[in-house]
Amino acid sequence: MEERTEINSLGEFGLIDHLTRNIEIHHAGTVLGVGDDAAVIDHFGKQTVVSTDMLVEGIHFDLMYTPLKHLGYKSVVVNLSDIYAMNATPTQILLSLAFSNRLSLEALDEFYEGVYAACERYNVDLVGGDTSTSQKGFVISVTAIGEVAPDQYVKRSTAQKGDLLCVSGDLGGAFLGLTILEREKQIFLENPKIQPDLENETYAIGRQLKPEARPDIVEFLAEKGIRPTAMMDVSDGLSSEILHICKQSEVGCVLYEEKIPVHEEARALAMKLGLDPTACALSGGEDYELLFTMKQEDYDKITLNEQIAVIGYMTDAAEGAHIITRGGSKHAITAQGWNAFK
Structure with a gap:
């Protein structure tokens, strides 16, 4: 029988400490990451691109056939994709979760394994977020932050005849x-x-x-x-x-x-x-x-x-x-x- 740790045994700050204990910072622009009231990011003269996405259990994913590690990975990737779509490079993400007591600490650890795998693969820093109880279902919100050389971002509204x-x-x-x-x-x-x-x-x-x-x-x-x-x-x-x-x-x-x-x-x-x-x-x-x-x-x-x-x-x-x-x-x-x- 797998060990199961109830999340409420840690308390909110204990949980955040637990989930973010292995964060490594890759970008010089990440001046201050998890652990304060807000993160501090310096983009050294580049423009900042920001996008956010919410994934809701039963609407965007089904835990009957979605391994939690894959879900963590995908939650990050779908947001980074929006940054690349602006012709920009993602550098940081914020991750917020709401979950019911159906999820154990081990389940959350598995989810975060996927999150960290994506951060590693795409070279982004996890710099903050929030956790909350949910009455039912698992809700994931990721905000991605990226950088682009001044005015090199690409919009949806600038295609021209003949392109x-x-x-x-x-x-x-x-x-x-x-x-x-x-x-x-x-x-x-x-x-x-x-x-x-x-x-x-x-x-x-x-x-x-x-x-x-x-x-x-x-x-x-x-x-x-x-x-x-x-x-x-x-x-x-x-x-x-x-x-x-x-x-x-x-x-x-x-x-x-x-x-x-x-x-x-x-x-x-x-x-x-x-x-x-x-x-x-x-x-x-x-x-x-x-x-x-x-x-x-x-x-x-x-x-x-x-x-x-x-x-x-x-x-x-x-x-x-x-x-x-x-x-x-x-x-x-x-x-x-x-x-x-x-």
């Missing part, structure tokens, strides 16, 4: 991983004696449970002297993100179905589940890839990067946002992405 539309990595995998996990959860609920069968779909399930952000793309673009004209991360599905850029930049676009990058394993899994791989990429979400527009004259600089796909181009707003299918027919792009309020 190329690009995306990093591949799409649809996270949604397919979630589909398998949800299916097995239903089977288990109906018959707890049946062992979950994840069908060796490690790629798709990994994309869902342990996503990664894309600092490599931001670094590559900087190296090549490319400043995207607009950028955002793909958290709610490609179609709704494209429409955000079109709406905020007041442009239209043409997207080519055959250019949308889908991993071979994701494509095979979609077929096996009777799903359309393109629909998974357009509407699935949680891929945390970067969607960006750039000037046509920069095209030659990205041709050798296999992690960047040019999937279309921007047009006049009057032309609307369309997808051209493999068969050559043209359809309006509709936002069917993930919606936390549905």
